[in-house]
Amino acid sequence: MKLVTWNVNSLKVRLPQVLDWLAAHQPDVLCLQETKLEDVNFPAAAISAAGYQTVFSGQKTYNGVAILSKTSASEIITAIPGYADVQKRVLAATIAGVRVINLYIPNGQSVDSDKYQYKLGWLEALTAWLTDELACHPRLAVLGDFNIAPDDRDVHDPKAWEGQVLFSLPEREAFQRLVDSGLTDSFRLFEQPEKIYSWWDYRMNAFRRNMGLRIDHILLSGELARTCKSCIIDKEARKAERPSDHAPVMVEF
Template sequence: MKIATWNVNSLKVRLPHVTEWLATNRPDALCLQELKLEDKAFPEAELEAVGYRSVFNGQKTYNGVAILSPHAMTDIVRDIPGFDDVQRRIIAATIGDVRIVCGYFPNGQAVGSEKFAYKMRWLEALTVWLREEMKSHPRLVLTGDFNVAPQPRDAHPDWKDEIHVSEPEREAFRALEQLGLEDVFRRFDQDDASYSWWDYRMGAFRRNFGLRIDHVLATKALAERCSACIIDKAPRRLERPSDHAPVVAQFDL
């Protein structure tokens, strides 16, 4: 089972990239973030034309998440249950016996800001909900744009901003791992300076000045069956790309 995550930074703009990538890579699930589309504008027909069904949770101009799959998806959940939030950041679905949770985690803006406090509340609520989800779904994947670089090696050495690399954010990431979720990218030998996001400015992609903030976390029952996890940089080289690259994990089920 191939599961991928990709912050597309506007599905309207990046739709040709997404349909081409789907046709070439044929994942069993592609989790998208930052759709920047209302549900009524979601391109279901275009995605069905390349063989993919969609479940989505959209919002005009900001946020928005979706899961695309050629397979049937059931038990759809939108947003974190019990967490009052106007921002559309979570969607979950079950494919076979695998529970997939797709999240667009808050950016946080700056450590100490109101947006950072919201980020920490959101992460806490997510962790509480996932603890319950994992009781009924031993095969669960949490994936998406986490907006957290969990270890020093996940950020360029010259990254000076506290956001994405602060200790509170990294502690929240560890709290997710302590639920029994594993960052499957780190099961394998990876190139030094492996990043999934690069700013559009100052030639960041060319210089590989980036962060690894897009992740695939899996329960033990799945992580032990993960045979590969890569960052696919090819879409970042396209004309008018997203600032993120897809992360792809293969599970031998």
């Protein structure tokens, strides 16, 4: 089974790239973030023609999540239960016996902003919910754009990013609490090359200079972690014309 996460930063713009990527890699499940589409405008027909079923939760201009899968999805949830939030950032479904939770975690803007406090509160609610999900679903994968680089290896210049949003200590501690709830960072299950990232700013020639951060993650329950064969970041996708600023991350069981 191949399971993938990819922040496409507008599915309307990136749909041809997504369809090409699906044809080339044939994942069983592809989780998308920042689709930026209202549900009525979601390109379900084009994706169906490529051999994938879809579930999605979106809004105009911002946010939006979708799950594309070769087999049907059930037990669908579109928000953290009991947490009031109008932003479309969560989509959970059970597919082929695996509980898949697709997340677009808030960016936080800056550490002195209200959006940063919203991010920390959102992460606290998420961690509480995932504890319950793990108890019900031993085969669980939590994946998406976390907007958090967990440690120094995940940042091109840790000193420059120290205390900044995406790499501040409270965010990294929140990420660790997620892991401590019973999850494993699949990327760190394997020996990886140095300076491998999943996001590069569009500015300052950041991609060409490899000034990136690893903020897109696939966290696995213990049962899935034991059967995980690989975790890779497809940097080639970032080289496309008009690319997303994120690259896909893929695990295989």
